[in-house]
Amino acid sequence: MTGATAHDVPRPRRRARDSLGRPPLVLLLPAVVAVLLLVSPLVTMVVATDPSSLAAAAGSPAVADALWLSFITSTAATVICLVLGLPLAWMLARVDFPGRRLVRSLVIVPMVLPPVVAGIALRTAFGRSGLLGEPLLATTGFAFPYTTWGVVLAHVFVALPFVVISMEGGLRAAGSGYDAAAATLGASRWLTFRRVTVPLALPGIAAALVLGWARSLGEFGATITFNGNYPGITQTMPTLIYVERQSDTDAVLALSLIMLAVSVGVLVALRDRWLVTA
Template identity: 75%
Template sequence: MTTLADAAPTRHRDPLGRPPALLVVPAVLAVLLLTVPLVALVGQTDWPGLPARLATPALREALWLSVLTSTLAIGACLLLGLPLAWLLAKVDFRGRGLVRALITVPLVLPPVVAGIALRAAFGRSGWLGEPVLDLTGFAFPYTTWGVVLAHTFVCLPFVVISIEGGFRSAGSQYDAAAATLGAGRWTTFRRVTVPLALPGIVAGTVLGWARSLGEFGATITFNGNYPGTTQTMPTLIYVARQSDAETAQALSLVMLAISVLVLVALRDRWLGTVRS
């Protein structure tokens, strides 16, 4: 006869023993440090007044500009970054380590420095900006295209590294098999490499888009903060914080909601991979 105790599932015991408090306590503190500010943001929001604060032309304008520039930037990142990620992952060439090191510099560069560097290169008197201005009459700074350029500069290394990881995780044995069947490198890239690495490419693209949506420092340094032209959601929050803290908090809640939606969209790729 099966008793209740027999039917109850047995708890798995770690053969290594209980985790030490010296590791558990800092881990718990780390979780609290990362989650308490987000919970506080939600808890302190003026929910009854939230619809009125969000139904403003400035928010709609900044949100549309953020989505537009981030989408254009991630398109540029894919156009440039997908071949670069493939080159770093699949081609053994001299100086590959140096190239990888150079493209990761913007990841650790202070955002304000990134904006100043962009101005030195693409400003009206910059190395590339001045010839372009002389030839076409167009200048990047203080324009929507300048925002796209700043977002692309900041997000391209992130997208390249993410997609390179996807190419590497797909392995090279299928590429080699395609080559033995007579497929050239371009055909192998289109028909074998990209489909196998597609989950990593999609994940890197979505995360890069979300990173672009939150870009602030390089954008405001290179382009200023002009409503309808260069004022994105982060720069609008920055301005609102100086005059109306509750509005800034409501706008921040929108960005938090978008971040959560990105995580939900990638749950099978990122969260699902850590299940035991």
């Protein structure tokens, strides 16, 4: 093989793909339509945005406050999701206990709830007259609704299922063989969790947290239903966009473009984990 160049090296993977033949038109056309359906609204939104409106929106104090509150509440919710979600994901992935499937099903439920229903559920549980909120108010004088902590609670409620399920997938992908090997060496489950399980599953855990953060950042329905829309306290970027759409179309486009830029930034952060498949 002396004198061989990079072009002479066989590429079995490419040949294997080519040997399968051309993609059938009956599959290719719907795939192209699906891409156009998802991409065209985003492209038209970018094209329709007035640069002067974008500059005005970027410099608006209301936008700065809403964006800052979105970042703060989403980050706080992500930290809480890590503290609560990682142990739950580990239980679902590593511990065979009665009712595990039921617990997993219950964890998934908030993912499929309409956002407004999620807000109503939070209100019945943590509202001032809610099952948990009323004794909390009577004992501490604190109530979640219409506060920044209420926004964090709403974000945790909608993001935690995504984080738990994604983390569980990461833990399962890492496998339990090294855990078993650590156990044979006398390591406790807590030591194995800290020194073996988490380091091996760290890329999946990080991806789950970024996904949860992004889900929190875009949360709207549960937040506004549970907390209202008070500037500087509960008004996040999605709720600000909802208010502005009733009066200023150009401003709404500019604000939406800002959120699109943030979303693209999240995808860029995840590209090595999710967007590279070969």
